[in-house]
Amino acid sequence: QVLLVESGGGVVQPGGSLRLSCTASGFTFSTYGMHWVRQAPGKGLEWVAAISYDGSNKYCADSLKGRFTISRDDSKNTLYLQMKSLRLEDTAVYYCAKVVRSSGWSSPFDYWGQGTLVTVSS
Amino acid sequence: DIQMTQSPSSLSASVGDRVTITCRASQGINNSLAWYQQKPGKVPQLLIFAASTLQSGVPSRFSGSGSGTDFTLTISSLQPEDVATYYCQKYNSAPFTFGPGTKVDIK
Numbered sequence: 095q096v097l098l099v100e101s102g103g104g105v106v107q108p109g110g111s112l113r114l115s116c117t118a119s120g121f122t123f124s125t126y127g128m129h130w131v132r133q134a135p136g137k138g139l140e141w142v143a144a145i146s147y148d149g150s151n152k153y154c155a156d157s158l159k160g161r162f163t164i165s166r167d168d169s170k171n172t173l174y175l176q177m178k179s180l181r182l183e184d185t186a187v188y189y190c191a192k193v194v195r196s197s198g199w200s201s202p203f204d205y206w207g208q209g210t211l212v213t214v215s216s
Numbered sequence: 217d218i219q220m221t222q223s224p225s226s227l228s229a230s231v232g233d234r235v236t237i238t239c240r241a242s243q244g245i246n247n248s249l250a251w252y253q254q255k256p257g258k259v260p261q262l263l264i265f266a267a268s269t270l271q272s273g274v275p276s277r278f279s280g281s282g283s284g285t286d287f288t289l290t291i292s293s294l295q296p297e298d299v300a301t302y303y304c305q306k307y308n309s310a311p312f313t314f315g316p317g318t319k320v321d322i323k
């Protein structure tokens with residue numbers, strides 16, 4: 095069955111960096127676009143970034159551009175989110191999500207990981 | 217960028233009631249609209265995509281409609297297990313914005 099497992103979360107000071115990972119199994123990872131979504135404590139869902147199935151297209155939310163970078167390593171079935179210059183408001187649970195349709199990213203998300211908590215605090 | 221709004225932000229209804237949630241896009245998105253359900257402490261789950269297509273395994277009391285800029289999610293007969301926050305999302309193009317959510321509970 096499809097499984098997405100995030101890791102790499104933790105406590106980081108403002109201005110610090112962190113790299114999140116999402117390890118996928120149960121489907122052909124290299125044929126699906128992938129996304130990151132975050133949810134601050136008690137708040138709604140916020141779309142963060144997307145990457146196409148072959149890594150040739152990437153898109154990050156405007157408010158995060160320049161600080162967050164999405165990437166993938168198909169040899170490891172792993173999705174990454176590199177975060178730098180972290181701010182207090184980046185505190186959230188970060189989810190990775192798989193799209194329904196292969197070979198694209200403009201598709202809803204049918205599987206989500208359990209999330210990894212990032213806490214930015216001094 | 218296209219903005220997504222939802223109404224109401226919260227509602228309380230009785231078991232068996234018909235519940236309707238509205239989602240509006242600031243520009244047309246054809247039918248590239250999904251609805252997700254997030255129960256307290258749980259991961260979001262896809263309910264409906266392409267505005268009206270029920271995801272496999274989702275109870276038939278859930279339905280979606282709309283196209284362009286205006287969409288609705290309807291629960292035909294509210295059940296206790298439907299207590300959750302519901303989010304719409306546009307996915308026609310980046311950014312893949314979510315609506316602010318509608319919290320549904322039982323009266």
